[in-house]
Amino acid sequence: MNLKEQSPLQRCMSNLRKYKMLYFISLPGIIYFIVFKYLPLLGSVMAFQNYNIFKGFSGSPWAGLDHFKRMFTYPEFLRILGNTVLIGLYDLLLAFPVPIIIALLLNEVRKGIYKRVLQTVVYLPHFLSWVIIGGIMIGILSPTTGIINQILNTFGLKSIYFLGEDSYIRSILVGTGIWKDSGWGTIVYLAALASVNPELYEAARIDGASRWKQTIKITIPVILPTITIMFLLHIGNFLDFGFERVFVFVNALNESKGDILDTYIYRVGLIDQQYSYTTAIGLFKSVVGLLLIMLGNTLSKKTSGEGLY
Known part of the structure; x- marks a missing residue:
């Protein structure tokens, strides 16, 4: 029977028989997503109950x-939602471009050993937990023994209690996130840069283009689809700034501007046991993330022709 004459069910069974080993290899991943991603969605009904x-x-x-x-x-x-949105915007505007910039800079390093050393140095913080990162930063920002305040004291300036004032907490959260994860984020962009045809650079050099011109005219346009995909994935998690990232820094003195939805859900849902209310908040976050991805994907398809689907 011709493939076009087969019913959808017959074509499906034919593909299963033909690619059975590939489906078998992917089975653990399929089971993982069903058990840990799809089945928990049934718990969303709690948002509509007094559970x-x-x-x-x-x-x-x-x-x-x-x-x-x-x-x-x-x-x-509403206050905590505003904190989450503002911190998310800061993270999007300041943290998202950093891996791209680091990848472009590493791509310009010609000595292989220097490049590998620099890659290792910028990757390392990613493998530290937020508890360790928090301990390091609390030590650095300490008003008595922290290196930053010691430098300020050297110039005759007063010590600043960075974690005791709410005006600094957002900068600390975004800054530590950049230090921890920006190096790891360069992996995708370095892989995209490896696919750039060297002949394009050679032709540009013959035409007299500087390294800056080559980056603007060749490198960035080639990796732009990758940047678009990563940006869409980033905005999908716009309200998911991360519980551990904030919990290690927030205290009673700075929570007015540092408290976000994730820490609020922990406090109200797990400690106060208001399961239905926090499930509603989680469902709200998921819907917002979905809408942002759909909106961003539509705009991206119209402007650049690239998108997630």
């Missing part, structure tokens, strides 16, 4: 949209 841990999903009374109404009428939630 009782002893009665379960079937015995808990329905609450409709009450928890969503509470979100947008509760002043504390």
